[in-house]
Every structure is written in C-alpha cells, then in structure tokens.
Amino acid sequence: MNVNPILSVEGLGKRFSSGGGFFSRATQVHAVVDVTFNVGPQTSLGLVGESGCGKSTLARCLLRLIEPDEGRVLFENEDIAGLLRPALRRMRQRMQMVFQDPYASLNPRRTVFQTLAEPLRVHGLAKGDGIETRVGAALAEVGLPVDSAKRFPHEFSGGQRQRICIARALVVEPRLIIADEPVSALDVSVQAQVLKLLEGLRERHGLSLLFVSHDLGVVRHVCDRVAVMYLGRIIEEAPVPEIFDQPLHPYTQMLRAASPVPDPQARFALPRVMGEIPSAMNPPSGCAFHPRCPQAMARCSEERPRLVDVGAGRCVACHLHSAASAEPFV
C-alpha cells in the first residue's frame, strides 16, 4: 500500500489562538493534532468527520495555505515546509485543490477563459494559441461546451461552476487533487454528475485524490480508503468498504449509524446519539470521545489511546482495540 506514496503526512499539527487581550491569555485551539497518513499513487483517500474535527484545516495545511506548526508533509518525497517561492509554485502546480462553495470559488469578474488561462500563464505552461487549446481541452474534459469560455461565472449553475473549478484544477495537470467538500453544496442529481466526472478524470489521468467530506455515502463511492477525524485527530483509518460495514471505533460506528440511508427499513437502527460535539477549546481528558461513547471504560477518561495497527490495513485509536501486542502506527 505504501509503495512510494505520493503524499506522506507525519505528525502534522496546527494550533490557533483564540480570544485573549490585555488582561487574559489567549486560549489555544488545537485544530489538527498529530495527524499521520499516506496517499498512494492513483488512490483516493477520504477524510471524514463533523464540524470542528479539523479536516478542512488539515487540507489547507497540505497546500501550505495555512502553515502547520508541527510535523512534516512530503509531497512526491519532497518536504514542502522548506520550499521557497519558485519551488512552492511548482509544487502548487502538481497538487491542486477544489473548494466547497462553487459560488465563491470563482472570481465573478473574470470570464471562464481568463480564469482557466491564468494558471497556465503563471506557470508558463503554454503560450499564445497553446493556451486556447488547453483551455478548450479542459472544458471538454469536464463536459462543458467550448463557448463557455466567453461567459462569466454568474451565467452558470452551481454544478457547472464546480465543473469549471475542477477544470481550473486540471488545467495545470496535477498529480494530486485535494477536494474539500466539493459536492456538499450541490443538489443530489448534480452531485452525481460531478462525482461521475471525478471518477472519469481519476481513471484517465491517474490522479490521486484526497476527498474531504462529511457525507459517508459519497465517500464510500469515491474513495479507496477512509480516515475518520474527531477533534483534530485521526481515530480510525481503514479501506472501503470495511470501514463502513464493520467500523471499529465507537465514533465511526455512531457516524455510520446516524448517516441516513434511502431505505425505510433502516430507520429502526437510528442510534440514540448522546451529547454534543465538544469544543476544540476545551477538549475532554483522555480519549476525546469518551463522554459520548456508549462503551467507555474507566481508562478512557485517563489515558488517550494511540493509533495502532490492527491488521488488514486498518488502524484505530481506541482502548477497546489496543491489544498489548499491536504495533503503534508510525
């Protein structure tokens, strides 16, 4: 699995300061804590979690849109932390991002052509007629008519705008695309169109994908592996479909059970979900999930479980699954 991963993240951490002033010290919010995972070439990893789990912050750290405080990110075996301007720009050509809100992701005053041509110019990937050709090709790939290039974003629907964003990410020919909730703001039938597009693109271009989402159904369909985050940490990682059919961590189980399924028979398994998602400013002691966990033990409030390998390519951070012989997941 980890044969030369295209993206390797080790111990990544990011803190934010909140509040504070002359008379009170600011509280530290740990948005991302000790995150470690790999994305293999031509595979897709899903990152799931609810509000405050840190998945969006994590995604931005990978592109250095936010600077991480700890840990390393290796892209194509190169540590991105040390990169200077020109090298950073090159990296940004090969690792691209698609955002959640199709209405805010495009400059409303630029035509589609200008939006797609700009990265080509900035990275020196094409000149003159070459630009037109590549823009046309990118539009065709995402299933938009060539004359879209002359128009402005407001003339398109949400789904079409998202395709334009994908085209913009594709036009620089990246190896990895980080998609932050790319279909969450879209209607169901439009979602399907964009997902199918992403599928096709992955196959044709051999792209790797890091897919951040809160929708387990979408993630099951798109991803090969899934990492589940809770309050800044990864608490379980496993291949699809095992992680959904037999979730190990109680939070993953709760998430799975609470996810609506278009089957009326499934409603009788609606779990009694306890409690609220805790604030990152005041995380619980020990295992962050223990106050809401139906299987919590005494140990859980005292000692935080480490992420351990439990075989079959799965790892989980839970005292229920930390046999003494298990290896810590490095």
Add this chain to the structure above:
Amino acid sequence: MSMPDTTLEPVRGWTHRFRANPTSWLGIVLIVAVILAAVLAPHISSFDPLEQSVGDRLMAPSAEHFLGTDSFGRDVLSRLLHAARISLTIGVLSIALAMVLGSAIGVAAGYVGGWFDSMVTAILDVLLSFPTLLLGLMVVAMLGPSIENLVIAIALTELAPFARVVRAPTIVLKSRDFIEAGRALGFSDVRLVVVHIIPNLLSEVVVVASLWLATAIRTEASLSFIGLGVKPPTATWGGMIREGFENILDAPWLAVAPGIAILITVLGLNLMGDGLRDAIDPKARRD
C-alpha cells in the same frame, strides 16, 4: 449544505436602476451643464475674465453683462465660467489622487492585516476626525498656496474615506475561496490583489468618488474663500465669493452667483452619487 454567499457579486442591472431613478437624471443634467460650461468657457464668454474696466465697476446685471461686473469691472459671468474650469479640474485631480493613494493604502491594510492594519486604521481614524477644512488649511499653510499644493491638500482630506471604504471588502474578499484557490494555484500576492481583489472593489470606489468629488469642490471653494486657495486674479468660485463679500450690500449678485454655481455643482454630484449608490446597492436605500 450552506446557503451560497452572494455578497460582493458584481451588481447586475445597476444601469437599469440608475436610469429609472429620476433624481439621478437631474443630477446628471446638472453635472453635464457645469461640465459644458467649464469646457466651453472661453468660447461662450463675451469678455476676458481678467480684463478690468474701472469705469464699469459694480454694474448690475444687464443685457451686456448678464451677471453684472465686479469691483474691478470684470464680467462676472465670464469669470464664473472660467472658475468652473478651475474648480472642476482641482476637484477631479484631487479625487483621482485620493482614489489611487487611498485605495492602495486601504487594500494594503486589509490584505496584509495584523499590526500594519491596526496602525493604518489608527492613522485613518485620526485623519477622519479632522474637520476637512482644517486639514486642508494646515497642509496649504505648510506647503504654500499653489494649484499643485491645493490638489495635494484636498487629496489628503479625501484619502481616508477611500481607504476606509475599500478596506472592509478587501478583508472579506481575502478569505473568499477564489482568492484561496488563486494561492493554491501559485499566484503571487501582488497578482491576487491587483488582478482579483481590486476589480471587485470598483463599484464601492466609484460611489465614494462621486460623492466626495462634491466635498472636494466645496473644500476648494472654502479654501479659496479664506484666501488660501488659488491666488487672484485667477477666477475661482471661492475667491469670487470672498471678493463679493466686501460689496455684499451694494452688489449682492457678486457673492450670490458663485454661491449658486457651487450649489448646482455639489447638488448635481450628490444626486448622481446617491443614484449610483442606490442603483448599485438597493438594500441601502431603506435607511
């Protein structure tokens, strides 16, 4: 799934709304009249504005001198028309300067943020709390009266509003996804500011420019009135009011005519500016 954020989208249909507003039309008519008067001044003036004629001093309005003559025998109407050129030129130049400098400062403060932003905002607050006239006065007193210095002085008084008005949208735009996307695509900060942020601020800037042009003209008139403006014998509205003041009881038209000229110009600009603002942001109309 959250609702799409449609603030700061380019405004569509604003020309339609602007045209539909009758007061905007009045504003445009007035402004066009003033501009025409200024542009055509040399051609429609029957007299040379500087030509003195001691024998014809302080004549009341007549067929020959539509607005009479002043204490030097100069034709008031001709002076009025030529003064329009001065006032408009100074006004437009100072606004242009203020717009460029003020917007640059405001965008920089909003984009860079942090202590730089705090510092700039504090300075802007100080500038804004100065009465406009006092500020202009101080600058002219320091630099000496001349047209260039007058433009600079007035520009300084107009700087802060521009900076203020572009700073807030810059902060909002900075965190917008398309700016983040640009950064993710490897665009430099300079490119993001110049190519992406500034074009999205233009409507705000235009509205402020038209409203503050009126203030600029009033400021110029005030400075000329107290004698710190353009030096005589060049005709300026403010200067004409000053001169007319001395003869206010005998020859009231000397002060009233330029006063009305200023009124028309400022009114026209305000109506047009309000119309623009209402057309661009109809929600603001409610208050």
Add this chain to the structure above:
Amino acid sequence: MLDVRSLTVEFRSGGVWHPAVRSVEFAIARNETLAVVGESGSGKSVTALAVMGLVPAASGRVAAGSSIRVDGRELVGLPEKALDEVRGNRVAMIFQEPMTALNPTMTVGEQVAESVRVHRGLGAAAAWSESQRVLDQVKIPSASKRMRDYPHQFSGGMRQRVMIAMALACQPAVLLADEPTTALDVTIQAQVLSLIEDLKKEFGLGVLFITHNLGVVALVADRVAVMYAGEIVETANVSGLFAAPLHPYTEALLASMPRVDRDISAIEPIQGNVPSIREVGVGCAFAPRCRLAQDRCSRERPPLSRIDDTRTVRCWVRGGTA
C-alpha cells in the same frame, strides 16, 4: 388537519408572472409526517411559505383558486391579522438556518415566552415558566439556566432545538419543517430528527417535512410527495416509494445517490438541468431529461393520476391513463 388543494404560487420576473408552484395538492392528518422531497427549483420551500402565508408580497402571490385549509379553516384570502392568529398558533414553521430565524438580541427564554404570550395570552410570569417547560421538553440541558443565554451562545443543534421549542410552545396542529437538519452535522441531525419524531407522537402533530435528502426521507416520513419544477410528480407511502418508485424522476434520483450501506458500481447522473420557472414549457416538465419520454410527453402535460389508495403519479408512461 392540513388540506391543500390547487395551490399555485406565482412570482414576477421581468414584468411577467411565472408559476413557481403549480396546482399542488396534499393533505396531512394528525400524527403523520409527509415528506416533500425535491431539489433546488422544485418549489418545495415556496409551498411551505405559502401555507404560512409568508410569500413575499412584493414579488409573489398565491393564485386565485388555491385552497389551504387548517382544521377546516380556509387561509387563502385571510387578512393579515387573522393570519397572524393562525401562524405560530395552529401552524408553526422551523427553518434551515436557526441563526437567521432567531433574534440575536433577545435571550432564548424571552423568545419562546413571547410566542406564548402572544398566542396563548398568558401573563409574563406564566409565559416564562411555560417557556422553561418547553425548553426542557426539547432537551436543552439546564434549561432554567440556559434560558437567559443568547442564540449565539448555543451550538447549531441546540439552536435548532430552540426553534423547535418556539414552534411548539403554542401547541400547533401542524409543523412545517423546511430543511431543518440540512445545516447540521450527521450525529446532531440524528438527535434532532429523533426529537421531532418524539414530539410528533406526544402532541399528535401533522408534520410537513421538506428536504432534498432521500436518506432523511426514509428516516422520518410516513408518506412522501416528490416535487419537480413546481409540481408534485409522485406521492406514495414511504416503503412503497423506495421499494418501487414509479415516476422516472424518482427512479433517476434514487439511482443517482451513492449510499453508505452498499457498494454501487456506478451511479447514474440525470442528464441536463432543472428548468427555471421561466423555462417550463408545455408538456411534462421532466420530459427533456426523461429516458422514457415519448412524443406525447413533450406536447401534453400529464395530470396527477391515482394508481391506488396510496399512490399517485404524474406521468403518461407510468400513469396508466389514456
């Protein structure tokens, strides 16, 4: 309890009135949840607004011939004052974004109490204790203390509960819920849906639940109405709809959804886009995108035909009428 017939709502665009909701009919009984499911542009939210009498008067209107009856009382054409009595009292509504529906400058307790005072005529003290009782009912922890907090001090899920409390404080007969959990996290959504279900049973409410999420429909609905481009295209009870969808749109929608409980080799997106209210022409609104479309479909608009006791469908091909 809620009986809607021939409801047509029109909006003005460019000087012309276009129907956003066309001849919609449904009824909700006590203790029953009707889910109205549709995507953007289906008219589902407008329908709920029309029932509440909240269609913005400047740009929209409920067309003549529409009928909305609550407990037998006709609401269409009622003057504002009379409508005010019904709103919040017999019919209550909760919205997607609790932050915009709650007054940020009033404490939560005050807002619930206000609704009680206005509709049930209780005095200040009685209203306050009633407010606490209701907040307890929606399981706000330490309700007596938290009543004095402002909306921004609550999490999204808690605010939604407050909105539900306000809606139920006056013991309405009908609850309209417009995408109440769409903005919430999955686990919180499960809690809020359970709460609505419990309250429905306790008060015998009729619930109109609007959503775009078929998974949520399967969780909460007794009966389902599917809307497309302003019309109801299919109604069924919930098990029937998922086991055997009749309308091609319903089928296509189900086939385009990825699921967490099973692997789907390929999801089938629906080609094309939802027509805007200006674009709907003669004939079936779904015909341009329908894989079963025949000639007749683009020429004539199919009526809603009744298949059996529990089913209706608006389709020439599946509707079975000549």
